[in-house]
Amino acid sequence: MLAIVASLVIGGVWTNTGEAETARKGVSVDFKHGRLKVAENKRFLAHQDETPFFYLGDTAWELFHRLNREEAERYLEKRRAQGFTVIQAVVLAELDGLDTPNAYGDKPLLDNNPIKPNEAYFQHVDFIVNTAEAKGIFMGMLPTWGDKVVKAWGKGPVVFTEENARIYGKFLGSRYKDKPNIIWILGGDRLADQVEGIWRAMAKGIAEGDGGNHRMTYHPQGGQTSAKWFHEDSWLDFNMLQSGHSHFDLPNYEKVAADYRRTPIKPCMDGEPRYEDHPVNWKPENGWFNDFDVRQAAYWALFAGAHGHTYGCHDIWQMMAPGRQPISSARNNWYDVLDLPGAWDMLHVRNLIESRPFLTRVPDPAIITAGQREGAGRLQATRGDDYLFVYTPYGHSFTVQMGKISGAKVKAWWFDPREGTAALIGTFTNDGAKKFDPPGEPKRGNDWVLVMDDAEKGFFEPGK
Structure with missing residues (x-):
């Protein structure tokens, strides 16, 4: 297998860690095992033939919106080598995703109307989904960022109603019905208070379109869990929480344990913990999260009962690059931090978990x-x-x-x-x-x- 030298860029200075890492060989996940389902004990995910599935995610929220095809290939190949099994990305992206076009000049919707998708934009989404499939990677696909449902902050605009959310959901479900590598993630960093009906309508539309072929969850605002609104909804296959980025040593195991204790039993996970190279509580003067912080979050969550875990890098989720306004003090370009040590450490997490029978853990x-x-x-x-x-x-x-x-x-x-x-x-x-x-x-x-x-x-x- 290929030996990779892990490197990091801090404050714009390239630093070689001197630490050789061994890239994973072959596809990340073998789709021949069949579609995903909730395992019999309701604690984990598995393939149709009962092969366990370990959800190891990365947050690439702006992947569809900001990267061209060559860049997307580069990013996905690196994450394949590092053993990631899921890439979380947003169709209607957070960073002015409706009005700023993608790398090819295409916006996702005509007239910002969810029932009028732009075919050219979705052909680019198709390319990325297909590229991920070839590498054995699931796309944890968010139909929209939450600011298109309830603004709260960010650009928006709010464009969804219960009626058009169902139509848009059905469009997505139908388009990707036969793809083996889709996990639907509703939400997008927002509370669902008073808009539960919109999210339920979108979930219903997706299910109508894809016939129930794919698993589904909800990504909430920081400090919250999908269980707050949707735990007893049949469409919610597993709970996702966001422990967030507010301080060092945030005890995400407490929230995982709380979701683990809920009834009816559902798998649970931390879908957005502290990001590598993210300023603590969004303030550089507080310091920056590093590889230890992301390892700590991963092992705490998994050993508390999570079925999987998501990693993130602050520069990568936003696909920071020259000419783009940094969000929350991002200090490196996305392509310079693909080899941060914390990302490779997630491969070690996966290798450890998969080296022992884990469906009974x-x-x-x-x-x-x-x-x-x-x-x-x-x-x-x-x-x-x-x-x-x-x-x-x-x-x-x-x-x-x-x-x-x-x-x-x-x-x-x-x-x-x-x-x-x-x-x-x-x-x-x-x-x-x-x-x-x-x-x-x-x-x-x-x-x-x-x-x-x-x-x-x-x-x-x-x-x-």
């Missing part, structure tokens, strides 16, 4: 009997029937209750979430309690995952 805080911490150093634990994971953000020591998984003996490993490598600790009897002390001195960014397996199962090295 559950959160289990009781695994930790001593050493739990609150705040930035919060430990998060999860297990399957025959393995367990414990994430320690700062590398603090902790004690594990043995006997939580099957097997008379267990094999323990340290998984390095920065490098994607594992080191064997040893084999132990599976009873009593045992203390584990991660490598290095405890500090921010010295994060590790303890992996413990039933020794008789013969699992490969974690992440392999």
